Amino acid sequence: MIVLDYPYVSKFLVESVRDLGLPVLDTPQVRELAGGVPLDYIDEIEFSARLALGGKVYTNSENGLEHVLRCRCNEDLARQVDICKDKALFRETVANLHPDYRFLRVSHAGLSGLDLSDFPVPFVIKPARGFFSLGVHVVNDLADWPATLEAIETERAALNAEYPEAVVSGAEFILEQVIDGEEYAIDVYYDAEGNPVITNILHHHFLSAADVSDRLYYTSARIIETWLLPFTEYVRDVGRECGFNNFVTHIEVRVTPEGDILPIEANPLRFAGWCVADITNLAWDFNPYECYFKELRPDWDAILEANKGQAVVMVIGDLPPGTDRESIGSIDYQGFQSMFSNTLELRKIDYKAYPVFAFAFARMDEPELARLKLALAEDFCRFVKMK
Template sequence: MFLLDAPYVSEFLKKTVRELGQSVLDTPEARALAGDAGFDFIDTVDFSARLGAGEKVLANSENALEYVIRCGCQPDLARQIDICKDKALFRETVADMHPDYHFMRVAFDDLDGLDISPMSCPFVVKPARGFFSLGVHVVNDHNEWAEVVAAIHGEREIMNAEYPEEVVNSGEFIVEQGIDGEEYAIDVYYDDDGEAVITNIMHHHFISEDDISDRLYYTSTNIMKTWLLPFSEYVSEVGRACEFNKFATHIEVRVTTDGEIVPIEANPLRFAGWCVADITHYAWGFNPYECYFEGLRPDWDAILEGQEDVATVMVIGDFVPGTDRENVKSIDYEGFCSLFSKLLELRKIDYLSYPVFAFAFARTNEADLKVLKSALAVDFSRFVEME
């Protein structure tokens, strides 16, 4: 079964739902996003009964997870969801894996008076329940704390207005140690026995040390060959600590300079958000949603054969912070697409509702990634015409 909700349902996911014969929980949001997709909609009674009987469920968005928790028919699934949704709880659950990692759970009202002296700089502060880098701040010096807290106060109303409390809850924050190293995003599901199966690995590229944006993710043959085994071992250990089973998650990690894998967060009952998980199909030719529901394991040796030097990228067309999106006159989508030598798909986004104007998927050679990274180092204001 699928839970479909805002912000986005791709055409590929719609096609997948139909081809797999999966039912969709009937909600106003799912109906609006489905259009004429012809889904098999089921009501909450049927959904709860089938979930209670052990049927698998997958979401495209954390907005819809309240239905799983509210029905009360799968307490263990609700437990797994809560571990991921609450970033502080996730840190607490995997703490034995990383005994030297420092973090604090802090109520919003306590941020102003918080004693941050135990935290070594740089450190990070973010909502305990958050998404899409919303409300995330890097503190490079203790003297910046008052300014950061003031910024969080200003952002709180915006965060709560654009996403429901189940997705972004700015009432509680986690203050945690900064992690140097390269960042990766791992789509993985855990089978009935809790065995981890990775369906994709993406590198999260940052344009500077202070960058916290989600502008560029990419996967490549080199990434898969280098990290499939160590990440498989690591997410298996995470799964044992969290007791994950019959569960899909999108786990973000950083690899330090000495090779330690440190988790950032785990996102529940879904792969990469905004249907970015579709990049797996573009990159490797198989369907990650099908893998989860059918219990399929990708044959990576066969998949990667003959794919040397291939990279598949996902780029988010974001706005310069503070842009008044109500006064945007037009977007130069053609100019945005010119960034890519082989565009696979452009997804135009309702930028009045969300702070992005497009998602782009493209194919390139690993050798050409340097050129693309350089182009993405400049903000996208050149593609935005204001009134």
């Protein structure tokens, strides 16, 4: 079954749902999001009944989790979702894998009086329930803590302007020891026995040590060749600790310079958000949604042989911080797209509703990534024309 919800549903996902004949929960917004494509709609009673019988479910958006959790008709599924959505609970659940890693759960009310004299610096603070890097701050020195608290207070009121409280909440926070290393995002599903099947691995490139944005993700044959086996073993360990089964998730990890794999977070009932999961089809020419629902396993040997030296990137056209979205006159999409020599798809986003104006997907030879990273280090204000 599928739950389609805002902020974004791609044409590829809708057509996949249609072609796979997947039942779709009928909600007030889903028919608009489907764009007139005929789908197999079911009401909430039928959805709940199928869920209670162990039916598989996928939601493109964190917003859709509310429908799954509200009925509480599959307690094991709700348990798995809760472990992922509560970032502090996820840390607590996998703590046996990383006994020396430091983190702390704290309520909003407890932030101002928190004694951090014994907590390792630098650290990250973020909402225990969060999404899309909202409310995330890196504290490099305890002298920065008062300013961070002020920023959190300013942001709290705006957190739920774009996403519901079930997705992002400022009621509770988690402080986490900073993990040095390269960050990767793993799209994986677990079968009925809890065996993991990875459908893609993305490298999350940061512009600087202080950057917490989602501006650039990319995959390549080299990344898959290097990390498929070690990440499969690692997500198997995570799945065992969390009790994942018949479950799909997007797991973010960091690999330290010493080669240790540590988790950042796990996102439930979906692959990469905002339909970025479609990059799997663009890069490797197979359908990740079909893999999950039919329990198919990618033939990575054949796939990688046909794509040696290639990379496929996803770049988010994020608005510069503090941009008055109502004062934007236009976006220079042609200029934005000029950063890529082989654009596969450009998705324009309603920047009045979200602080993003586009998602771009492009293919390139892997050596071209260095040039792209330099271009992305510049502010995107050059593409934003104010009134």
